Amino acid sequence: MAARPDLLGLTSKLVAIPSLSGEEGPLADLVQSELAPADHLAVTRIGDNVVARTDLGRGQRLLVAGHLDTVPAAGNQTPRRDGDVLFGLGAADMKGGLAVMLDLARALAEPTVDVTWCFYVCEEVTRAKSGLAQIWADRPELLAADAAVLGEPTNALVEAGCQGTMRVMVSMGGVRAHTARPYTGKNAIHRLAPVLDRVAGWEGRSVILDRCEYVEQLQVVSIEGGVAGNVVPDAAALTVNYRFAPDHGHVEAERFLHVLFDEYLEEEYHDSFTLLDEADGAPPALDHPLLASLVEATGEEPRAKVGWTDVASFYAHGVPAANFGPGDPLLAHHPDERVELAALERTRATLLSLLTAGA
Amino acid sequence: MAARPDLLGLTSKLVAIPSLSGEEGPLADLVQSELAPADHLAVTRIGDNVVARTDLGRGQRLLVAGHLDTVPAAGNQTPRRDGDVLFGLGAADMKGGLAVMLDLARALAEPTVDVTWCFYVCEEVTRAKSGLAQIWADRPELLAADAAVLGEPTNALVEAGCQGTMRVMVSMGGVRAHTARPYTGKNAIHRLAPVLDRVAGWEGRSVILDRCEYVEQLQVVSIEGGVAGNVVPDAAALTVNYRFAPDHGHVEAERFLHVLFDEYLEEEYHDSFTLLDEADGAPPALDHPLLASLVEATGEEPRAKVGWTDVASFYAHGVPAANFGPGDPLLAHHPDERVELAALERTRATLLSLLTAGA
Numbered sequence: 167m168a169a170r171p172d173l174l175g176l177t178s179k180l181v182a183i184p185s186l187s188g189e190e191g192p193l194a195d196l197v198q199s200e201l202a203p204a205d206h207l208a209v210t211r212i213g214d215n216v217v218a219r220t221d222l223g224r225g226q227r228l229l230v231a232g233h234l235d236t237v238p239a240a241g242n243q244t245p246r247r248d249g250d251v252l253f254g255l256g257a258a259d260m261k262g263g264l265a266v267m268l269d270l271a272r273a274l275a276e277p278t279v280d281v282t283w284c285f286y287v288c289e290e291v292t293r294a295k296s297g298l299a300q301i302w303a304d305r306p307e308l309l310a311a312d313a314a315v316l317g318e319p320t321n322a323l324v325e326a327g328c329q330g331t332m333r334v335m336v337s338m339g340g341v342r343a344h345t346a347r348p349y350t351g352k353n354a355i356h357r358l359a360p361v362l363d364r365v366a367g368w369e370g371r372s373v374i375l376d377r378c379e380y381v382e383q384l385q386v387v388s389i390e391g392g393v394a395g396n397v398v399p400d401a402a403a404l405t406v407n408y409r410f411a412p413d414h415g416h417v418e419a420e421r422f423l424h425v426l427f428d429e430y431l432e433e434e435y436h437d438s439f440t441l442l443d444e445a446d447g448a449p450p451a452l453d454h455p456l457l458a459s460l461v462e463a464t465g466e467e468p469r470a471k472v473g474w475t476d477v478a479s480f481y482a483h484g485v486p487a488a489n490f491g492p493g494d495p496l497l498a499h500h501p502d503e504r505v506e507l508a509a510l511e512r513t514r515a516t517l518l519s520l521l522t523a524g525a
Numbered sequence: 526m527a528a529r530p531d532l533l534g535l536t537s538k539l540v541a542i543p544s545l546s547g548e549e550g551p552l553a554d555l556v557q558s559e560l561a562p563a564d565h566l567a568v569t570r571i572g573d574n575v576v577a578r579t580d581l582g583r584g585q586r587l588l589v590a591g592h593l594d595t596v597p598a599a600g601n602q603t604p605r606r607d608g609d610v611l612f613g614l615g616a617a618d619m620k621g622g623l624a625v626m627l628d629l630a631r632a633l634a635e636p637t638v639d640v641t642w643c644f645y646v647c648e649e650v651t652r653a654k655s656g657l658a659q660i661w662a663d664r665p666e667l668l669a670a671d672a673a674v675l676g677e678p679t680n681a682l683v684e685a686g687c688q689g690t691m692r693v694m695v696s697m698g699g700v701r702a703h704t705a706r707p708y709t710g711k712n713a714i715h716r717l718a719p720v721l722d723r724v725a726g727w728e729g730r731s732v733i734l735d736r737c738e739y740v741e742q743l744q745v746v747s748i749e750g751g752v753a754g755n756v757v758p759d760a761a762a763l764t765v766n767y768r769f770a771p772d773h774g775h776v777e778a779e780r781f782l783h784v785l786f787d788e789y790l791e792e793e794y795h796d797s798f799t800l801l802d803e804a805d806g807a808p809p810a811l812d813h814p815l816l817a818s819l820v821e822a823t824g825e826e827p828r829a830k831v832g833w834t835d836v837a838s839f840y841a842h843g844v845p846a847a848n849f850g851p852g853d854p855l856l857a858h859h860p861d862e863r864v865e866l867a868a869l870e871r872t873r874a875t876l877l878s879l880l881t882a883g884a
Contacts (some may be wrong), residue, residue, distance in 0.1 A: 329705060
């Protein structure tokens with residue numbers, strides 16, 4: 167392999183190409199043109215997704231995946247380098263990770279496991295648009311693998327599995343009345359008070375799986391109600407987002423929320439509990455040899471991924487996966503988004519060690 | 526005086542003429558044309574307000590007032606008579622009262638007190654448009670009186686004075702965060718929970734003045750908050766409507782709400798308490814001889830008016846006033862709005878007795 171690669175420069179180049187979800191074409195063009203000359207890779211483009219695969223007949227195949235898109239800019243669309251730090255939209259989530267992938271994909275002609283490098287679109291928007299889903303639908307053979315590493319920002323530590331997510335709306339009814347005579351009606355917003363208390367006071371559940379602690383969360387994400395300034399309102403609703411540990415699927419999660427809220431719901435007022443959306447998480451699966459080796463290569467304890475990531479999509483398709491990328495997850499979608507050279511290099515060294523083990 | 530007047534027929538005639546706030550012209554035309562032939566009345570039109578006055582040099586003057594406008598129709602714009610009941614928009618609030626006023630104004634050529642009959646516009650909308658305010662601004666001498674009776678629906682009982690009203694918005698701040706990591710932020714909706722509890726659990730204050738019990742009310746009339754389905758929200762607000770007894774003015778009322786909410790407001794999150802609007806109420810003033818006589822003429826105990834009415838406008842201009850009209854206040858603005866002949870006749874008889882006392 168050649169001299170120490172300029173990972174910060176490559177990240178800067180990727181950040182400089184805007185790639186808002188749905189507008190990843192120019193960035194996909196760059197990725198495709200950078201990988202096409204590599205004789206050891208078979209490069210396939212599906213829409214604006216790019217998949218590059220070695221085919222060395224190794225005993226195992228690792229899939230390394232990262233999304234091309236970013237959320238909308240927040241005044242940070244122009245990359246700016248300050249010493250060993252690169253600032254800019256997507257630096258952490260996850261063009262730093264893409265730079266490491268791109269560099270290793272080109273450089274690593276003879277890995278000791280076969281590798282599938284997958285660059286996909288529309289991770290930051292509704293899952294119906296997901297590039298991964300598109301490839302699984304159209305060309306599932308391209309994604310076949312024994313295990314997967316997803317380059318989401320994790321500070322170059324393994325964040326194992328991911329929690330599930332569910333949104334539920336609790337709607338309460340009431341009876342309209344004049345606010346000077348509320349005893350002739352029933353205030354739906356007042357009726358919501360104990361539900362809000364229940365959520366705000368919820369102590370949480372935490373579960374340890376494969377040495378990783380999954381701490382569940384329950385948050386009210388919206389609330390609304392009201393008719394007019396002098397009217398006792400007859401309708402009010404709140405929506406909660408539940409982040410649940412991967413020892414439970416969405417069925418258990420929904421049952422849990424039902425039990426939490428059922429005592430407040432009254433038929434008389436046509437109260438309702440509505441499931442808005444849900445996505446199962448994924449267990450850590452750190453007993454898989456490739457993922458165990460990844461953890462070992464980092465030299466650090468693995469942690470739980472508390473947010474939902476496409477690790478769950480891989481798990482749903484039978485591919486155990488872990489999150490591992492150079493950015494700081496707390497900086498994702500942050501105006502001050504940035505990535506440090508040390509994290510890029512640590513990520514690259516760890517993956518390199520995993521992909522050349524036994525060589 | 527002539528044969529028993531057809532008060533239900535006259536109410537029906539008034540209901541048949543639409544008079545949504547701001548569109549009272551045709552109804553004002555009718556009122557004006559009905560009163561103009563009466564030699565004992567000086568009729569003045571100001572915009573679509575109509576004022577008709579006797580000028581008999583009596584020692585006292587009573588003002589009898591009623592609004593011409595209605596709220597929007599709810600499928601009840603066409604009057605329908607069922608036996609001794611008249612259904613239709615405005616039947617209770619307050620075309621039944623207008624019918625009694627119109628009938629007595631024409632019939633009563635020699636009352637023992639001078640009478641000012643005032644038919645005014647835009648009571649059901651913002652007070653900035655109030656016809657009463659317009660007359661007070663342009664022709665205050667037309668409204669000069671020793672006392673006033675306002676024909677708002679009271680079931681033909683005296684509802685004395687009125688409570689004040691105030692709206693206040695409590696806004697809470699927070700810190701945005703991903704819902705999987707809420708501990709890195711602060712949920713503004715969760716912070717609102719104890720405020721909502723405080724209002725929903727408020728026991729109220731009640732005050733007895735002139736034998737009338739004023740029961741205060743505090744209701745949340747709207748609530749809102751939320752950023753996105755996966756974001757810990759950094760802003761939430763609720764609006765309360767406070768109905769306060771007339772022993773307090775708006776200054777005391779605002780101070781009371783301040784004390785109620787102050788402990789929850791934190792500078793750190795830029796929480797705020799905002800006065801949206803307020804209107805003082807009016808004390809019962811039942812010691813005024815004309816209002817005392819009115820109560821006596823009903824033969825019933827007076828009650829407190831718990832909503833705000835233009836009795837407060839009269840009081841603010843130095844004219845003690847009481848609510849007294851034939852409709853049921855609980856049917857105001859109700860699709861099933863109606864008025865009963867017996868209530869119309871009782872109202873008429875009571876006013877007649879008051880206006881002919883000592884004759």
